[in-house]
Amino acid sequence: MHSINTEECPLLKGGYSEDMGSELIQALDQLEKEKGISKDVLIEAIEAALLSAYKKSFGTAQNVRILFDRETGEVKVFALKKVTSNPENDYLEISLENARRINATLNENDIVEIEVTPKSFGRIAAQTAKQVVVQRIREAERGIIYDEFSNKESDIVNGIVRRSEKKNIIIDLGKAEAILPPSEQTPGEEYHFNQRIKTYIVEVKKTTKSPQIIVSRTHPGLVKRLFELEVPEIYDGIVEIKGIAREAGSRTKIAVYSKDENVDPVGACVGQKGARVQAIVDELRGEKIDIIKWSSNAEEFISSSLSPAQVVRVDLNEEEKSARVVVPDYQLSLAIGKEGQNARLAAKLTGWKIDIKSESQIRAAIENQMFTSLAEPDDLEESDLEESDPEEDYPEEDYPEEDYPEE
Numbered sequence: 001m002h003s004i005n006t007e008e009c010p011l012l013k014g015g016y017s018e019d020m021g022s023e024l025i026q027a028l029d030q031l032e033k034e035k036g037i038s039k040d041v042l043i044e045a046i047e048a049a050l051l052s053a054y055k056k057s058f059g060t061a062q063n064v065r066i067l068f069d070r071e072t073g074e075v076k077v078f079a080l081k082k083v084t085s086n087p088e089n090d091y092l093e094i095s096l097e098n099a100r101r102i103n104a105t106l107n108e109n110d111i112v113e114i115e116v117t118p119k120s121f122g123r124i125a126a127q128t129a130k131q132v133v134v135q136r137i138r139e140a141e142r143g144i145i146y147d148e149f150s151n152k153e154s155d156i157v158n159g160i161v162r163r164s165e166k167k168n169i170i171i172d173l174g175k176a177e178a179i180l181p182p183s184e185q186t187p188g189e190e191y192h193f194n195q196r197i198k199t200y201i202v203e204v205k206k207t208t209k210s211p212q213i214i215v216s217r218t219h220p221g222l223v224k225r226l227f228e229l230e231v232p233e234i235y236d237g238i239v240e241i242k243g244i245a246r247e248a249g250s251r252t253k254i255a256v257y258s259k260d261e262n263v264d265p266v267g268a269c270v271g272q273k274g275a276r277v278q279a280i281v282d283e284l285r286g287e288k289i290d291i292i293k294w295s296s297n298a299e300e301f302i303s304s305s306l307s308p309a310q311v312v313r314v315d316l317n318e319e320e321k322s323a324r325v326v327v328p329d330y331q332l333s334l335a336i337g338k339e340g341q342n343a344r345l346a347a348k349l350t351g352w353k354i355d356i357k358s359e360s361q362i363r364a365a366i367e368n369q370m371f372t373s374l375a376e377p378d379d380l381e382e383s384d385l386e387e388s389d390p391e392e393d394y395p396e397e398d399y400p401e402e403d404y405p406e407e
Helices: 018-035 039-058 096-102 121-150 220-230 265-270 272-283 298-305 329-336 338-350 359-374 382-387
Strands: 064-068 075-084 093-095 111-115 156-165 168-172 177-180 196-205 212-216 239-247 251-258 288-293 313-317 322-327 353-358
Touching (some): 018 121, 039 075, 039 121, 075 096, 093 096, 156 177, 156 220, 177 196, 196 220, 220 251, 239 265, 251 298, 265 272, 265 288, 288 298, 298 313, 298 322, 298 338, 322 329, 329 338, 329 353, 338 353, 353 359
Parallel strands (some): 075 093, 177 212, 251 288, 322 353
Antiparallel strands (some): 064 075, 156 196, 168 177, 239 251, 313 322
16 A cells, blocks of 8 residues: 655645745646656645635634645635625625725625634644644545456456465555455365465455455456467457356366367367466466366357367256266276265266266166066066067167177
């Protein structure tokens, strides 16, 4: 966060002399350049501070206006009085006769300004103005920081790990500090002092103090933005990210699609010798990434989503939006993944419920169904048993050759 250097501004050092006006203007110009705070905002803050100081020290019965000369830095106080034939309140009204001594063109009900700047006003006002001006400067700085980082929501920022507070990791983003809460920290990932780190801005909140910036290392958007930064084809819109399923720190599946038939979306994301995807894996501290080619054909998409496992067949149930996937026996554990992770991420990526079976499991289920049907003769007529042909009841085409082990 920016600090306010009182040496930069003569007013803030505790005194306000007649010859300091030009120095004050120079100080305000310097604050505007270095901190990006509008000079007009600072002058308004000073005027408000001086008005407050005057009313506190000299009473609030008068209506007064503070004039801060933006060229010279000179400060004057003017009392505002209404011109009337019969004034009843000397603080708020002035007779027409006295008003015309100041300005002959004035008429009744006009407002006249009379300078009432006290000789000691500079010394009295500066003490009060100091706190008000500092506060306004800080408010302006907080507003600038909020605007800057609220525009970066859903984007990646670079930062440096500074400290840990109640399990929260505080990250220095340069102009502000961000909070990486425990829920947004990648399991197993360690954060060390002065470590450079990329994070994803989840939310920026306005508070009575500095803006609260919440960042994440687990959000799928972090992977998305990393690919957009690393893969020019995604940045240019040739390759589109259709979906991401992530279990932070362990594995991510990302579905990509190319609008150009001549561009391989998976190859573009992988890069030459895997350089592009490896850069992202390194940033994510070794998290595995499966890049899937998206397809509008649900069977193809589901089959690809279970990569690196090979799929024999996909049977869809459109009503329940579920799919039964058949894989070779030796690929079953790979398709399901450790603790079901591969199947779980595939289901999340595709939006389909996925039930994975091996070829032997499907074959056993079919055989069991056949034996169950044949083991119930009481329900059939004797003539039916004699004429029934198992080959006709269960035609060969229902069982592809690959379902049967070779002799």
